[in-house]
């Protein structure tokens with residue numbers, strides 16, 4: 528029987544080799560699991576670099592005055608930032624930690640923008656010192672802080688709410704007027720006046736971000752139309768938000784379709800001369816990562832619970848947004864059993880998926896979840912004393928341990944008994 532594993536959800540350089548082993552960028556996943564342990568985050572490095580290039584080319588071939596800024600919150604490690612920069616992209620950072628990671632990655636500060644709805648003085652100071660491309664003003668307190676700390680003009684954008692109720696989980700919707708991010712449309716004119724009253728704030732343009740995991744491209748077009756109803760500027764940062772496929776039944780717009788429609792809307796509503804920035808996160812890195820686990824217990828009772836050695840400590844997306852995933856047991860054939868795939872953290876909500884077909888689940892099997900490149904590492908935590916997993920880049924049969932596994936010494940290292 529064919530194992531229910533949909534390779535179209537996996538990174539581009541994934542295949543089943545001639546002996547039936549799942550192989551990522553020339554590396555057998557089973558070998559990676561032995562070498563680096565489980566759970567581990569595995570990244571198709573060439574796939575990610577190519578995706579960055581694809582985004583940047585899609586934008587500049589249609590609109591030369593544009594730059595794709597990877598939303599680094601979706602996978603905030605220097606190695607990932609550096610890889611995406613190799614593909615020609617800059618970064619959006621939202622915090623001093625991400626900014627320091629970007630600095631360590633060697634990303635050109637002229638290609639970095641700083642976000643945040645509660646920026647600290649320290650991150651504003653660092654952004655000014657590094658001369659980032661823009662600081663995105665989210666609120667009027669930012670105006671006070673940035674101007675207090677500036678000694679020469681600081682280029683800024685103003686984040687506005689485009690007034691759009693995003694078609695996504697409520698926790699990922701940010702484009703409506705009640706959002707904690709940005710300035711609601713009816714206050715934008717006042718905010719612009721306030722910024723302009725500060726001689727050291729150089730207001731260059733507007734920013735809008737509708738939300739995340741958005742599969743209907745029309746919503747991005749609506750955001751552009753909403754920006755066009757405000758005062759006109761030279762720079763428009765249109766945020767991120769493009770959704771991806773997590774399970775076989777999902778459909779998602781391609782990068783080409785997304786950029787084509789977005790640039791079309793910019794040209795119709797804002798003109799062809801403006802600078803355009805895009806901030807994809809999930810759609811950049813999500814499809815290029817998988818997580819490998821080992822099955823620890825198989826409990827056949829009222830339901831069949833297949834429990835793995837990870838869970839909501841390394842993938843919070845299910846608990847946070849109810850994100851469906853499509854795990855598969857790899858490297859074996861056999862009878863199909865309908866199971867609930869669960870994690871090892873002490874929450875009933877620590878369940879990856881229910882009523883899911885797995886191939887003959889047994890203790891010791893390897894289980895892989897595709898489309899876990901975005902926001903899994905980001906949200907990883909120490910629930911039940913879990914150690915945060917390593918990040919392994921795979922390319923042409925070689926591996927690079929981009930982030931090693933956390934140790935128990937590190938876990939307890941901050942404790943001062």
Ligand SMILES: Cc1ncc(COP(=O)(O)O)c(C=O)c1O
Nearest residue numbers: 598736739767768806807808809
């Ligand atoms: C300002 C901003 N830009 C970009 C992103 C990236 O969004 P996504 O990962 O959905 O592309 C986010 C995330 O929510 C964001 O808040």
